[in-house]
Amino acid sequence: MAEKVTIATVARHAQVSRQTVSxxxxxxxxxxEETRQRVQEAIDTLGYRANQAARQMRTGRSRLIAVRIEPTRDGINxxxxxxxxxxxxxxxxxxGYRTLLYTATxxxxxxxxxxxxxxxxxxDGFVLTGTDHGDPRTAWLADRGVPFVTFGRPWDDPGAYCWVDVDGAAGTGEATRHLLAAGHRRIGWLGWPAGSGVxxxxxxxxxxxxxxxGVDPAGLARETVDGIAEGETLARDLLDAPHxxxxxxxxxxxxALGALQAARTAGPAVPVIGFDDTPVAAAVGLTSVSxxxxxxxxxxxDLLTAVLDEPRRALAPVLLAPSLVLRHTA
Amino acid sequence: MAEKVTIATVARHAQVSRQTVSxxxxxxxxxxEETRQRVQEAIDTLGYRANQAARQMRTGRSRLIAVRIEPTRDGINxxxxxxxxxxxxxxxxxxGYRTLLYTATxxxxxxxxxxxxxxxxxxDGFVLTGTDHGDPRTAWLADRGVPFVTFGRPWDDPGAYCWVDVDGAAGTGEATRHLLAAGHRRIGWLGWPAGSGVxxxxxxxxxxxxxxxGVDPAGLARETVDGIAEGETLARDLLDAPHxxxxxxxxxxxxALGALQAARTAGPAVPVIGFDDTPVAAAVGLTSVSxxxxxxxxxxxDLLTAVLDEPRRALAPVLLAPSLVLRHTA
DNA sequence: TCCAGAAACTTGAACGATCCAATCCTGCCT
DNA sequence: AGGCAGGATTGGATCGTTCAAGTTTCTGGA
Structure with a gap:
C-alpha cells in the first residue's frame, strides 16, 4: 500500500511550504507561475488529492449539496x-460539488x-423539489440563512427565495394553440382541483x-385528483356533455392516458395532449408537453453555487419554457 | 446565532472531560450509567451533533456510500x-450512512x-448496478480492497464478490407456468441476444x-436489442410463423409493449407478459414480473454495512424471488 | 546605493473529533 | 490502616487543511 499523500508530502517534494501548495x-x-508549475508537477506525480474532511473542518464547507429522493408516488411520474x-x-x-440523497416522509x-x-x-446547500403553499421547509431554511434553491415557484410570494421553474402555462398554451391551428375550437381541459399552484x-x-x-372556455374544464382512472371518468363526462x-x-x-381510453370508445378521433413527457407517453405515442x-x-x-460563492447577492429566478413533443395522439 | 456546540461544550456542561463524552x-x-445519562442530557439540551468531518479525519471513515445514477436510457426502464x-x-x-450520487459515462x-x-x-463503500461480463470496475475495487456490493450477479465467477440479485429465471418461469396453467402450450419468448447474463x-x-x-421450445424464441419497435417487429415475425x-x-x-401492439392486430387475443413492472406496464395494464x-x-x-463492520468476513450472496403482477394482458 | 512597498513565501495555530498513556478514584482484601 | 487491582477519567498528541501573521525576496525610483 502506498503512503498517504498529504499536502506536506507535496510540499517536501516541490521544496516549498504547505501553505504554498494550498x-x-x-x-x-x-x-x-514558475513555482505553481513545480507544485502542480509534484501533485500530478504523487497523485495527491486534497482531503475533503480536513478542508471541511477548517473552512466549514463540505462541497456537498443535498436533494431529497421521493418515494415513487403514482409510478407514472x-x-x-x-x-x-x-x-x-x-x-x-x-x-466541483457532490450530491447527497436523503429521504423524508x-x-x-x-x-x-x-x-x-x-x-x-x-x-453547503439544498435543492428542494415540489414546494407548495405555506411550505414550512423554505421558511426554516431561510430563517437560518441556509442556501437553497427550489425547483418550483413560491406560489405565495414570488420574491421569497431563489427558484427555477418550468413555465407550465406556456406549455399548455402551446398545446392549445397547436390544436387551435389544427382547426379545433372547443378544446377541453382535464386538470387538478384549484388551489395547487402548478x-x-x-x-x-x-x-x-x-x-x-375568441373561444369561451366556460364548461370545457373538469377537475380531479391525478390518476389514470380519474382521467378516464372525467374525460367521459366531458365528452358526453351537450357540446x-x-x-x-x-x-x-x-x-391524458385515462382520457385516451375514454376518447378511444367515444367514436371520432379526439386528440389528447398530456404533460410531462413521461416514458409512458413515449410508449403509447401520447403527444405531451416536455x-x-x-x-x-x-x-x-448554477444558482446554488452562485449563492454559495457570493452569499449576499440576490439572484434572479429562472423560468424555463417547455416544449411540445408531437406524437400521434395530436 | 447560537454558539457552535462541540464536544468540549458538552463536556463542560456535563462536568466531565471530552473523552467521556466521546x-x-x-x-x-x-x-x-449515571454519568452516561448526565452526558446524554447535556447532549440533548445543547442540541449537540458530532462533527462528521472531524470524526472522519481521525478515523478515516466517512459513513458515506456511493451509487451511480445512470442517464435514463430508453426512458421506460x-x-x-x-x-x-x-x-x-x-x-x-x-x-447511519448517507448516500452520495455520481455519474459516469x-x-x-x-x-x-x-x-x-x-x-x-x-x-466507505460502493453499490454497483448493472455489472456485465469482465467488468473492470469490480476488479479495480477488489484489487484495492474497497468494500462494495453489486446489484446483479457476477456472471463470470459467482464467488468473486458480494452480490444481491433478483432471480430472473424464477420470474420468467413463473410467468410461463401461469400461461401453461391457463391452457397454453406453445408459449413464445421475446428476448435479448445471447451473451448478456441477465x-x-x-x-x-x-x-x-x-x-x-413437456413442450419443445424450439422455434418459439426470437431475439433482438431492447426497444418497443423491436419488440413489435419480432412479435409480428413470431406470430406470422407457421405454428x-x-x-x-x-x-x-x-x-412486451411492442408485442402487445403486434398481438392486437394479430386477431385472437394473445396474452403477453413483460418484465420489470415499470410504470408503463401499470399504465397499460400489462402483466409483468416485478x-x-x-x-x-x-x-x-445490509451486506455493505456488514463488510464495513467486519472487513474480513465472507458474506453469502442474496438471490431474491420476483413476483408476477397480474393485469389484464394475461 | 539605498530604501519603501509590494509580492512571494514560510511559520505557528486552529478547526473538532479520537486515540493513547497516565492519573485518579473506589472498593476490597489483608 | 495500608496496599492493590480495576475501571473511570484526564490531558496531550494527532489527523490534513486553511487562516493569520510574520519573514524573506524582488522591484523600481530617488
Whole structure:
C-alpha cells in the first residue's frame, strides 16, 4: 500500500511550504507561475488529492449539496425525478460539488434531516423539489440563512427565495394553440382541483390561449385528483356533455392516458395532449408537453453555487419554457 | 446565532472531560450509567451533533456510500433505478450512512470517480448496478480492497464478490407456468441476444418451464436489442410463423409493449407478459414480473454495512424471488 | 546605493473529533 | 490502616487543511 499523500508530502517534494501548495490549489494567482508549475508537477506525480474532511473542518464547507429522493408516488411520474437527479448530479460534479440523497416522509422529518445534515455534515446547500403553499421547509431554511434553491415557484410570494421553474402555462398554451391551428375550437381541459399552484398555472395557459382565440372556455374544464382512472371518468363526462370538446389538453400524462381510453370508445378521433413527457407517453405515442429537466437541474446548481460563492447577492429566478413533443395522439 | 456546540461544550456542561463524552457516543458500555445519562442530557439540551468531518479525519471513515445514477436510457426502464435508489437511501439512513450520487459515462471514467471519491471523500463503500461480463470496475475495487456490493450477479465467477440479485429465471418461469396453467402450450419468448447474463438467465426460466411441461421450445424464441419497435417487429415475425405461439413471455416491458401492439392486430387475443413492472406496464395494464427493488436495495446496504463492520468476513450472496403482477394482458 | 512597498513565501495555530498513556478514584482484601 | 487491582477519567498528541501573521525576496525610483 502506498503512503498517504498529504499536502506536506507535496510540499517536501516541490521544496516549498504547505501553505504554498494550498495556495496553488485555492488561490493560484498569488503564486509565481514558475513555482505553481513545480507544485502542480509534484501533485500530478504523487497523485495527491486534497482531503475533503480536513478542508471541511477548517473552512466549514463540505462541497456537498443535498436533494431529497421521493418515494415513487403514482409510478407514472417517477422518472421525472430520475432525470432531474441525473442532471443535477452531472452539473454539480462539473462545478466541483457532490450530491447527497436523503429521504423524508413529511415536512417535519425533512426539517429534522436538514438539521442533522447541516450539523454533522456541514452541508453547503439544498435543492428542494415540489414546494407548495405555506411550505414550512423554505421558511426554516431561510430563517437560518441556509442556501437553497427550489425547483418550483413560491406560489405565495414570488420574491421569497431563489427558484427555477418550468413555465407550465406556456406549455399548455402551446398545446392549445397547436390544436387551435389544427382547426379545433372547443378544446377541453382535464386538470387538478384549484388551489395547487402548478395546476392553476397549467390551466391558465389553456384558458388564456382559448380566450385569445375568441373561444369561451366556460364548461370545457373538469377537475380531479391525478390518476389514470380519474382521467378516464372525467374525460367521459366531458365528452358526453351537450357540446363536447373535440380535443383535450391535460394537466398530466396520467390524466391524458385515462382520457385516451375514454376518447378511444367515444367514436371520432379526439386528440389528447398530456404533460410531462413521461416514458409512458413515449410508449403509447401520447403527444405531451416536455419539461427541460436537464436544463432545470443545471440552472438549480448554477444558482446554488452562485449563492454559495457570493452569499449576499440576490439572484434572479429562472423560468424555463417547455416544449411540445408531437406524437400521434395530436 | 447560537454558539457552535462541540464536544468540549458538552463536556463542560456535563462536568466531565471530552473523552467521556466521546465514550458515551462511541463506547457507552465503559461509562458509568449515571454519568452516561448526565452526558446524554447535556447532549440533548445543547442540541449537540458530532462533527462528521472531524470524526472522519481521525478515523478515516466517512459513513458515506456511493451509487451511480445512470442517464435514463430508453426512458421506460428509468424508474427501476429510481425505486432502487429510494430503498437504498432509506435503508442506509437507518444504518447511519448517507448516500452520495455520481455519474459516469463509461467504465474508465467511473473508475476515475472511484479514485476521486476514495481519495478526497474517504468513501466507505460502493453499490454497483448493472455489472456485465469482465467488468473492470469490480476488479479495480477488489484489487484495492474497497468494500462494495453489486446489484446483479457476477456472471463470470459467482464467488468473486458480494452480490444481491433478483432471480430472473424464477420470474420468467413463473410467468410461463401461469400461461401453461391457463391452457397454453406453445408459449413464445421475446428476448435479448445471447451473451448478456441477465437476458440468458431470464430466457432459461422460460425454456425450463416449457421443458418441464413437456413442450419443445424450439422455434418459439426470437431475439433482438431492447426497444418497443423491436419488440413489435419480432412479435409480428413470431406470430406470422407457421405454428405461431398462443402467448408470449418477454425479457422486458419495452419488448412486451411492442408485442402487445403486434398481438392486437394479430386477431385472437394473445396474452403477453413483460418484465420489470415499470410504470408503463401499470399504465397499460400489462402483466409483468416485478422485482422486489426495495428489498434488493435493503439487502445491498445490509451486506455493505456488514463488510464495513467486519472487513474480513465472507458474506453469502442474496438471490431474491420476483413476483408476477397480474393485469389484464394475461 | 539605498530604501519603501509590494509580492512571494514560510511559520505557528486552529478547526473538532479520537486515540493513547497516565492519573485518579473506589472498593476490597489483608 | 495500608496496599492493590480495576475501571473511570484526564490531558496531550494527532489527523490534513486553511487562516493569520510574520519573514524573506524582488522591484523600481530617488
Amino acid at each position: 495556495n496553488v490549489l485555492n488561490a493560484p494567482h498569488i503564486v509565481r 417517477g422518472s421525472v425525478l430520475d432525470r432531474f437527479l441525473h442532471g443535477l448530479t452531472e452539473t454539480a460534479e462539473a462545478a 413529511d415536512a417535519q422529518r425533512e426539517i429534522d434531516t436538514y438539521d442533522d445534515l447541516l450539523g454533522s455534515y456541514d452541508l 395546476g392553476d398555472d397549467r390551466r391558465s395557459g389553456w384558458r388564456e390561449a382559448l380566450r385569445a382565440a 363536447p370538446p373535440t380535443a383535450l389538453v391535460c394537466a398530466s400524462d396520467s390524466l 419539461q427541460p429537466l436537464g436544463d432545470a437541474a443545471a440552472r438549480c446548481v | 465514550n458515551v457516543l462511541n463506547a457507552p458500555h465503559i461509562v458509568r 428509468g424508474s427501476v433505478l429510481d425505486r432502487f435508489l429510494h430503498g437504498l437511501t432509506e435503508t442506509a439512513e437507518a444504518a 463509461d467504465a474508465q471514467r467511473e473508475i476515475d470517480t472511484y479514485d476521486d471519491l476514495l481519495g478526497s471523500y474517504d468513501l 437476458g440468458d438467465d431470464r430466457r432459461s426460466g422460460w425454456r425450463e418451464a416449457l421443458r418441464a411441461a 405461431p405461439p398462443t402467448a408470449l413471455v418477454c425479457a422486458s416491458d419495452s419488448l 422485482q422486489p427493488l426495495g428489498d434488493a436495495a435493503a439487502r445491498c446496504v
